[in-house]
Amino acid sequence: MLVLALFAGLDRLGGLLLDYLRDHAPDGRYQKAKYTLEECTEDVVVIGSSRGEINYVPRIIEDSLGMSCWNAGRGGQGMPFFRAVQEGILARYTPKVVILNIDDNDLEGVPAYEHAGFLRPFYNTHPEIRPVLNKISKFEWLLLQSRLYAYNSSYYYLIRPYFIGGLDGKTSDKGWKPRPGTMDYLLDKPLEQEPPKVPLNPEAKAQFDVVVSKFRERGVQLYFVVSPNYGRSIASSSAIDYLKKTSEAFGFPLFVYSSDTSYITHPELYVDPEHLNIDGAQKFTKDLIGKIKPYVQSSIQHTSHDEKVYKVY
Amino acid sequence: MLFNSIDFAFFLPIVFCLFWMINGKDLKYQNLLLLASSYVFYGWWDWRFLSLLAFSSGLDFFVGSALYKQQDEKKRKMLFLISMGVNLGLLGFFKYYNFFAESFVEAFSFFGQKTDLNTLNIILPVGISFYTFQSMSYAIDIYRGKLTPTKDLIAFLAFVSFFPQLVAGPIERASHLLPQFLTKKRFSYDMVAAGLKIMLWGFFMKVVVADRLALYVQAVYGNVDMHTGLSFIVATIFFAFQIYCDFGGYSLIALGCARLFGFDLMENFRRPYFSGSFREFWGRWHISLSTWFKDYLYIPLGGNRVSPSRNYFNLFTTFVVSGLWHGANWTFVIWGGIHGSYQILEREFAKIGWLKLPKVLQVVLVFALTCFAWIFFRAASLHEAMHIVTTILTHPGGSLYTGDLGIFAFSIMAILMLLTVDYINEYYPDFSLLNHQVVYVRFATIVIMLIYIVSLGVFDGSQFIYFQF
Structure with a gap:
């Protein structure tokens, strides 16, 4: 009993210290997550995984649209994280525009709830994200009574910004994680053509549907984007087909770049086959925002989605 | 469960x-x-x-x-x-x-x-x-x-x-x-306390070491076309510790758990990577299975009370069958065959005095050759195993894939902690922080281990590797 009491005391004490480190980080992934869940009020929000975080440059979006923008993307994430971010943001305000980056093979596998465990340090202070995190395991709610468990394995990334700044992007980058350098391998890789279609995972699909319907209910202009990969030409996949269907059903534009040869055959735009480098991200964001801009401008005059005609690119 | x-x-x-x-x-x-x-x-x-x-x-x-x-x-x-x-x-x-x-x-x-x-x-x-x-x-x-x-x-x-x-x-x-x-x-309070301490160290081996290393090993072995010889070497060494801590940790939890009910189970692992020979290795690794095969297969085949060639056949057969016991895949059969060959070669070399190396070099040599065999154990197919072996032999260098730096750093930390504890248990068996005579030291050790497990253990429901066998 004494051991358990001592452990419980140290757990609380350690938790307080870790909360402090989280809340005062100069930058880094926890600072970004905290900003997303607690502070951001930007007009435009980008949601996605690593390609969301790396490929979209908020400054370019801001300059082009004349609206403020925050990139809430986070590497290694998927639909559960998108749901948590959505809940966190909608609990405070309604952004005007949300750009949702979806990978061409997203929605095919079982949603990786455990990846959203990255948000565990916010579990106690953000009841709105608890339903998502509770799906990691049936006793997650119990485990999260431990403050140390909430920070399990996070120490490296929690402490790193105090010593090395900007590795996950500077605060002035507004959530964007610029990746310098150019890919110097797989340059002779033959262009990979359409892989066989894999059926969508019903749970992932259901999660996606919730994301869409919740934004729709709140009148958010939602844009779906499938960003490019080097050496892979994917014009159609189960996820893309479903995005097209959703896009047509609700009038949310879809932009498919995964078969765009001005990207997928240009290694100089990539830092690795799945992520654009700084030049690539800037070119991609300018290109994308040029296409989105007319919709955003027209929506200023029209309040209902139904009045507009959307084109699937 | x-x-x-x-x-x-x-x-x-x-x-x-x-x-x-x-x-x-x-x-x-x-x-x-x-x-x-x-x-x-x-x-x-x-x-x-x-x-x-x-x-x-x-x-x-x-x-x-x-x-x-x-x-x-x-x-x-x-x-x-x-x-x-x-x-x-x-x-x-x-x-x-x-x-x-x-x-x-x-x-x-x-x-x-x-x-x-x-x-x-x-x-x-x-x-x-x-x-x-x-x-x-x-x-x-x-x-x-x-x-x-x-x-x-x-x-x-x-x-x-x-x-x-x-x-x-x-x-x-x-x-x-x-x-x-x-x-x-x-x-008895002492019996239950001893059981809980054994379980605690078992959990440490499992969730802090094995499951942590598994993340890196999976990233490399799960994508063999993308990695260099150096990354394969590191992943294989990691796997050697992963499987030891996975199975050794499980065995300790089993042992401690049985102790809670007053049962005494046999020791299954005894710091196998401190072995100076393969004979010694198999006396320290999965002891309950090794002795099972010895008693019910090797000895009935004739054991060593036969001609040398027949004895080598018995040895080789026992290890091949042991490999097959581990899984229905040719990779396991080859793994068993490699260990059977090691045993035979070791006995031949011993006859001509080739094995008179300093103990530390013997330990390193046995560990390196054990790691070589683990490649076949871990690879998904013989084709992948051969790809890994060829890459290591022809291009042993190259850039090192570290994956997530946090995971990599904690993996190294976990291995160092394990080696320190195993070294102490091997050479200073009377020194134990968990069973220290000063009560504060004992309590502090338990609390620190609990904090370490909660803070750096991997809790995403990963399966014990040996469940598949």
Whole structure:
């Protein structure tokens, strides 16, 4: 009993210290997550995984649209994280525009709830994200009574910004994680053509549907984007087909770049086959925002989605 | 039910309390409770396979009794063959049917013959290799006249299905464990405290070391086309520690858990990577399985009381079969064959005095060669294993894939901690922080370990590697 009491005391004490480190980080992934869940009020929000975080440059979006923008993307994430971010943001305000980056093979596998465990340090202070995190395991709610468990394995990334700044992007980058350098391998890789279609995972699909319907209910202009990969030409996949269907059903534009040869055959735009480098991200964001801009401008005059005609690119 | 699951965290205290509450009453009630608990533990995974467990152990109970009573040698042999046939038949069907069917078709295709043999969608019952071997040893020992059968069916069923060691061993012998089910238990604080400490270190090995290393190993071995020789070398070394801590950790949890109920299980791992020879390695690695194969396969084949060439054949065969026991894949067979070859070469080199190296070099050499064999154990196919071996031999350098730096750094930390503890246990066995005579040191060690496990353990429900065997 004494051991358990001592452990419980140290757990609380350690938790307080870790909360402090989280809340005062100069930058880094926890600072970004905290900003997303607690502070951001930007007009435009980008949601996605690593390609969301790396490929979209908020400054370019801001300059082009004349609206403020925050990139809430986070590497290694998927639909559960998108749901948590959505809940966190909608609990405070309604952004005007949300750009949702979806990978061409997203929605095919079982949603990786455990990846959203990255948000565990916010579990106690953000009841709105608890339903998502509770799906990691049936006793997650119990485990999260431990403050140390909430920070399990996070120490490296929690402490790193105090010593090395900007590795996950500077605060002035507004959530964007610029990746310098150019890919110097797989340059002779033959262009990979359409892989066989894999059926969508019903749970992932259901999660996606919730994301869409919740934004729709709140009148958010939602844009779906499938960003490019080097050496892979994917014009159609189960996820893309479903995005097209959703896009047509609700009038949310879809932009498919995964078969765009001005990207997928240009290694100089990539830092690795799945992520654009700084030049690539800037070119991609300018290109994308040029296409989105007319919709955003027209929506200023029209309040209902139904009045507009959307084109699937 | 997994040891590192919350379900088990509820299950164990309930069973523990009930067990000691009925202590002092008829022993049968305690055994009945253990039997019921073990079946719940197993059924938590898939209740349908409880019938298989009950059938397999029930058969050996009745065959054991009949064997003991039967005087006619022919009938005894018949009974013995029934037990072996049914046990190995069930194991063969559930574990090896698809492997042999596919290999059969491939062999015929190689000679230009097309053969159709359908594979089946068979679920491998968890722990079948373990409980089958444990149950078989009972019948074999009675057949050999080395064991008197028990008349207590409940005790026997509880012995085969004893939940701490049901799904991944240690593979206990009836002569060691069964009498413990027939003896009254006495509660002792020291016994329970010792059990909990053993479990704590087992959990540390499992969730802090093994599961942490598994993340890096999976990233490299799961994508073999993308990695360099250096990354393969690092991933293989990581895997050597992963499998040791996965299985060694599990065995310790089993041992500690059994201790909570007053049972004493055999030691299964004894710091294997401090071995200076392969003979020593197999005396420290998966001891319960090594001795099982020694007693029930190697010695019946003739052991070392035969000509040297026959002895080497016996050794090689034992290791190949041991490899196959680990899994229905040619990679496991090759792994067993490599270890069989190591044993033979080691004996040949010893004859001409090639092995007179300093101890530390012997340890490094044995570890390096063990790692080489692990490549075949871990790779998904022979093709992938050969790709890894070729890359390491032809391009051993290249850039090192670190993956997530946090995971990589914590992996290195975990290995260093493990090696430190194993080094102390190996060379300074009297020094133990967990059992230190100063109470504050003991408590502080336990609390620090708990904090470390909660802070840096991997808790995403990963399976124990040995469950598949």
